Amino acid sequence: QTLEKLEEAQLAAHAGAITRCLGASTPMASIKVIELLSRLDLPTLQAHRTTCERRISACSSCVQYAAQEVLGWRPKVDDDNQMDGDDDKVPLVIQAGSSMVMAGFSGDDRPQVIFPSVIGRPQLGKGASYSTPVILIGDEAMSE
Structure with a gap:
């Protein structure tokens, strides 16, 4: 609730901490985090995109769908039309x-x-x- 009241400058300052919340809690909490990320300016969001995509790929399908709809991120696809997620998985x-x-x-x-x-x-x-x-x-x- 307090994160929703943050201004854009404050969100940008805490973008790293916000991205670490992805997948750490319930799917609904992760969807709220995605909504917060959508309020970031584009350069800040791009700076944290790799971490966000890595964490989102480990989340449930509803969180992945929310990321696609809210942030416009699509799963990476290689030339053989297969998902390219093996390199992004974190141990x-x-x-x-x-x-x-x-x-x-x-x-x-x-x-x-x-x-x-x-x-x-x-x-x-x-x-x-x-x-x-x-x-x-x-x-x-x-x-x-």
Whole structure:
């Protein structure tokens, strides 16, 4: 909601951050990002076009359709009428650490998703009730 109120100069200043939002959330959020991108001036939009197209190609078909309709971008087609998307695909990087799992796209500054990989439950003594399940996640599980 606050992004929609930004003026064009502010949008241009944050264009890189806005393009990183593509595909990071729900398809509707990505479509809103595409609408914001359509408000950018042409040189700024062209500067971020490669990143945008790469992220849009990994999104659902409704997001790809929105990019085609709003931004006028069409999928690249080579001479044999086959989609030329293999070169634009970005590897997904997943780091499964001892207590956290991090995931994101190669080339990004930081992971897009970080979540704990340790789940446990406390040891209950004799006569303790198991009626209410207690689950510990992350640091809580490590400390028990």
